[in-house]
Amino acid sequence: MKTVTIQLQKEADIVKHSFSLTLDDCQSDTKVIIENAYESNYANGWLNYKPYISKDGQTWQISEKAGSYDNKQFSFIIPAGFKMASWYQPYTITDFNNFAKSRGIENLIETENNIPFIKIGDFNKPTILIMARQHPGETQGSFMLEGIIDELVEIKSKLKKFSFLIIPLANISGVENLNHRYSVEGVDFNRAWNSDNKDIQNLKQIISQIQNKAFCLDLHADEASKKSYIYYGGCNFLPESFYQSLFPKEFMFLKELSRLRRFAKNLIRHKRIVSLAKPDTAKNYFIKNGFDSFTIELVAHTQTPQECYKLGKKLIKNLKKQA
Ligand SMILES: [Zn+2]
Numbered sequence: 178m179k180t181v182t183i184q185l186q187k188e189a190d191i192v193k194h195s196f197s198l199t200l201d202d203c204q205s206d207t208k209v210i211i212e213n214a215y216e217s218n219y220a221n222g223w224l225n226y227k228p229y230i231s232k233d234g235q236t237w238q239i240s241e242k243a244g245s246y247d248n249k250q251f252s253f254i255i256p257a258g259f260k261m262a263s264w265y266q267p268y269t270i271t272d273f274n275n276f277a278k279s280r281g282i283e284n285l286i287e288t289e290n291n292i293p294f295i296k297i298g299d300f301n302k303p304t305i306l307i308m309a310r311q312h313p314g315e316t317q318g319s320f321m322l323e324g325i326i327d328e329l330v331e332i333k334s335k336l337k338k339f340s341f342l343i344i345p346l347a348n349i350s351g352v353e354n355l356n357h358r359y360s361v362e363g364v365d366f367n368r369a370w371n372s373d374n375k376d377i378q379n380l381k382q383i384i385s386q387i388q389n390k391a392f393c394l395d396l397h398a399d400e401a402s403k404k405s406y407i408y409y410g411g412c413n414f415l416p417e418s419f420y421q422s423l424f425p426k427e428f429m430f431l432k433e434l435s436r437l438r439r440f441a442k443n444l445i446r447h448k449r450i451v452s453l454a455k456p457d458t459a460k461n462y463f464i465k466n467g468f469d470s471f472t473i474e475l476v477a478h479t480q481t482p483q484e485c486y487k488l489g490k491k492l493i494k495n496l497k498k499q500a
Contacts, residue, residue, distance in 0.1 A: 178254075180208045185217060188356045189363030192216040194400050195264035195314040197355070199234075200255065207255045209262060214251035222401035223251040226478065229266045230259040237266040239481055265398075266482045268316035270352060273345050276323055282330060290379040292349050296386070297329055298340030303391035303414065306384060306468065308344045311366040311395065311459060312358050313351030317475040318396030320482040324489025332493070338500040342387055347380060367397075368455065370462035390414065392469035395459050399474045405488075406431050408460055411469030420469070423499060425491045428473070 181200065185192045194217040200207055214223050223246035231237045244253030255262050273293070277283040285295045298304075307325060309318035322345055329341060346352045350361040359365055360376055369377050391414050399405075406429040412420060421430065455461065463470040475485055 178206050178208050180210060182210045182212055184213050185211060188354075189359040191218070191359070193314065193357035194219045194222065195355075195357040197261065197263040197267065199261050200259075203255070203258060203260045205257050209253055209255060211251045212249075214246060215249045217400075219400035220246075220248075222477065224401075226251070226253075228253050229263045230255055231261040231263070232259055234261055237263070237482070264314070265316055265477050266320075267355075268319040270346060270349070273319065276326075280327065280330060282326070289383050292344065292379055292383060293346060294383050295326070295343040295345070296341070297333065297343070298336065300340050300386070300388055302338060302340045303389040304340045304342050304387040305391045306342050306344075306387060306393040306463075307396070308347050308380075308393070308459070309396040310345070310352055311347045312397060313346075313348045313354075313360075314357030315396075315398035315475075317398035317477060317480060317482070317485045318473075319345065320485035321396055321473070321475060321489040321492075324486035324491075325493055326489075327486075328490040328493035332497055335497055336500065339391060339496075342384065344380065344383060348376070350376070367395075367459055368457045370459050371457045390467045392420075392471065393459075393463045395463075395470070395472045397472060397474050398480075399476050401478075402474065402476050403478055404429055405476050405480065406474050408472040408474070409470060410460060410464045413467075414469045419499060420471070423492065423495050424471075424473075425488050425495070427488060 181198070183196060183198055185194070185196055187193065192213060196211060198209065214220060223244070225243040226246070227240040227243050229237045230240055240253060242254065244251055274283065277286055282295070285297070286293050287296070307322065309322045322343070326343065329336070348360050348366050351359060354361050364374055364376065366377065392411070405427050407424060408431050409420065458472070460470045460472045475488070
């Protein structure tokens with residue numbers, strides 16, 4: 178079997194978790210070795226991980242077999258006939274534009290400072306803010322967002338209580354540059370909401386169009402967890418019980434400190450760096466500014482793009498039931 182050796186690249190001087198490669202020759206199976214897999218901050222995410230593979234760069238599928246991780250290198254097999262492999266299915270700006278065109282909603286896309294956004298409904302009604310790709314490599318959020326948008330467009334006339342502001346590619350420079358966590362300037366957006374960073378100011382300017390704040394959904398993905406979860410706070414606009422029934426049951430709610438601490442301990446045991454006090458996250462910024470706020474963590478390991486999409490649809494279906 179042919180063997181190809183690659184290195185995880187750096188962004189902002191930090192080794193990024195995601196990778197993508199194209200083979201010159203795919204006539205037989207190819208073993209790929211990622212030599213510095215252990216250097217990622219989320220290295221335990223390589224355990225039993227199944228990378229995504231593609232024959233043409235258009236259609237992707239999850240590998241049937243998990244790769245192997247020996248605490249240093251991660252290796253996996255690209256079967257014959259498949260030309261490309263990636264940490265997860267890619268999702269570019271072009272993918273979003275093509276999605277919008279295919280749904281006939283490209284005329285809804287507005288742009289400010291190069292950041293695209295979509296407004297749906299009457300902004301006199303409370304507005305739900307939905308944001309994806311603060312961390313540009315977490316493409317899972319884009320697939321969930323496609324489900325959200327599809328369902329919203331379908332039932333628009335039935336959602337009488339809310340309007341929506343959607344920012345599909347919040348970290349646009351990072352998305353363009355195929356970064357995993359940072360902008361091209363090396364900023365982790367979700368640790369910069371109290372800073373004077375220009376990109377964050379631009380996002381705040383778009384969000385300032387909201388007159389009546391309802392709640393905010395910020396879509397992310399976890400590289401190592403096997404279970405999807407939601408960090409949340411606020412619950413002033415609507416009671417906690419409303420939100421409990423809003424989110425699909427696949428998500429674990431993390432609010433009570435004891436549970437959160439237990440979870441965090443678990444992460445630390447797996448060598449993930451977790452700080453419980455993160456005042457600069459979007460979640461905390463939004464809570465301070467009058468939104469009920471939810472950070473949704475999809476999981477790279479077990480949730481395929483198709484499943485992320487379905488979760489997005491389910492969420493809006495539940496919202497319709499509630500509202
Ligand atoms: Zn994230």
